[in-house]
Amino acid sequence: MTRGPRYTPLAESLPATVPFVGPEAMERAGGRPFRARLGANESVFGPSPRAIAAMAEAARDSWKYADPESHDLRAALSAHLGVSPAHIAVGGGIDGLLGELVRLTVAPGDVVVTSAGAYPTFNYHVAGFGGALLTVPYAGDHEDPEALIARATETGAKLVYIANPDNPMGTWHSADRIRAMIEAVPEGTLMVLDEAYIEFAPAGTAPQIDADDPRVIRMRTFSKAHGMAGARVGYAIAAPELVRAFDKVRNHFGMSRISQIGAEAALADGDHLTEVQAAVSVARGRITEIAAANGLAALPSAANFVAVDCGADGAFARAVLEELLARDVFVRMPFVAPQDRCIRISAGTPQMLDLLERALPEALAAARAR
Template identity: 60%
Template sequence: MTHPRYTKLLDSLPPTVPFVGPEVIERTTGQPFSARLGANENTFGPSPKALEAMRQADTEIWKYPDSASHDLKSEIAAQNDVGYDNIVIGEGVDGLLGYLARMMVEQGDAVVTSDGAYPTFNYHVAGFGGVLHKVPFKDDHEDLDALIARAAEVDAKLLYLSNPDNPMGSYIPGDTIAAALDRLPTGCLMILDEAYIELAPQDARTPIATEDPRVIRMRSMSKAYGLAGARVGYALGAAPLIKNFDKIRNHFGMNRSAQHAALAALQDTEWLAHIQTQVQQARDHLTRIANDNGLTALPSATNFVTIDCGKDGAYAKAVLDNLAAQGIFVRMPGPAPLNRCIRVSCAQTAALDLFAAALPAALKAAQ
């Protein structure tokens, strides 16, 4: 009997996925969610101008996309005051992280990240044979000093830092990150994942020269711009680094209509300001809900609020499970002590009211 001859690396990997999507959970349980508050999606929606651009582009969906994403890259370059050659467009930050891992990671290479940080990055590193070295969060923040120290200890090729971070919603001032770059070990590239940067205070932005070879910044159109389903992300970095993406990326991987929608979304600055206001109001709403139930909402610089349930991971998991049984989809961080919390996405008042109504019963059931 013939069979595919898989690589030894593939055979060594566990049959896991980074996230179990809400649709998968709904199909498994046979129960739809009434409030979708676990995926950090922008439920307020994208710019109407972006939706119209997508509808118009759909009539030409028979065409392949622009393999260079020229117009979109030009807009990003203008808005960020960087060169056209400092930008690569990809299928969300997830896609770009996968390309970067393919470019940088060989079997046995060391990579440093935080214990509890974005699992999709870990998934890509493992997929190319890298060895992950994890550093615990410190006081619900990523521990930048410890990350850099560990990178030096293991001769890491990559150091992953999200700012603001997922899953806790905290952030490190950008000036602090910039100053720390001088301590980054030689030959280590910092991945600065700024997926939530448009929703963060101004001092979260890191003043880094785009041609600085020590850093690549990742940005997303999924959060503030509400285009998670379109799968659009981009990276800013030194031109030689960015050029190397062309050696391995899927040149026709972008969706043509999504390219047009992303361009229109970036140009609609009034809608972005509207979303920033809506998210802040939702953060305030979630903080009130937490306080009303004797819980603590952690300060958030993102489009979600992490709520400390005040006990251990087993208790928080019981709260989450009971919320799910009531049709409320939320998530929780993975490792202790972060797993004492649940993480709730910002959303319209109606959805947050459903969460508020379900939470007291979930807390009582978890006792």
């Protein structure tokens, strides 16, 4: 026995890797800031002015712990969503809620099913609790509901994860297809429906779900359409029994007071949301045009980003990405083939997309010249 901490066998087994390197770390390594921050699917259009004002006003009261029951925010969400507060869990972004959900359901060796190349932070949580992560491939750049369900059924998975719209490809399924997936969830499996980008999808993409349905938990966030990624507010909609289970493990006083007040104000500002949705739609069109002008195909997207097919393999897309980074344009890319033939470009302001327009031809030429 040595001096100092003895970690659990599980903790000993975990790698020290992280799901994502942040853009600030890249900026520090590069010695200068990015000029176009288009890699993290943040909303460059910012939070609602009403949310900004509410957060600024709330700063002086941040000597108070936030209400651990998030009563006011849950009441506002309840009215907005047409479900009771007992159906709503609030957490530190979808990331935080996913971690708590995995902790509640996944013991070492338990099986979890997702798509190869889907959200890495979910995979990080599964690994962090010792789960056995099984994947199915994307089908035509879409997550494959039937394959996910089949794999979950044959393996007795505790959780099956799908994002609709998908990240990193931006593709989506109809409400009917998602509803059919829920109907096919096997006994003993919980479907995790990540709707982080749902506000950018065509009307009708979000299925009607009975909030008491024990087969599915849907997760949403203020990080994307509401432009509050740095505030860390997400929520889950699920049967009350599952919502109550979060109380067993969550950090009850863990939510920022300012953030919750900001989220309430953001929720009340439907006009800002509409403006952001319109700006994102314009930006997606512009990214698609910029890609086409360079001979590249952009995938149709229902999210606040566009996957642009660089037309070759992952190594080439990686080279394009690196050349964009070298030109102070921050983008990311999928982790897994064949999706990794693409780079993923978040919706930007016109100024940021001007920079992209100038940098992309240079980056492509430089990547081809490597």
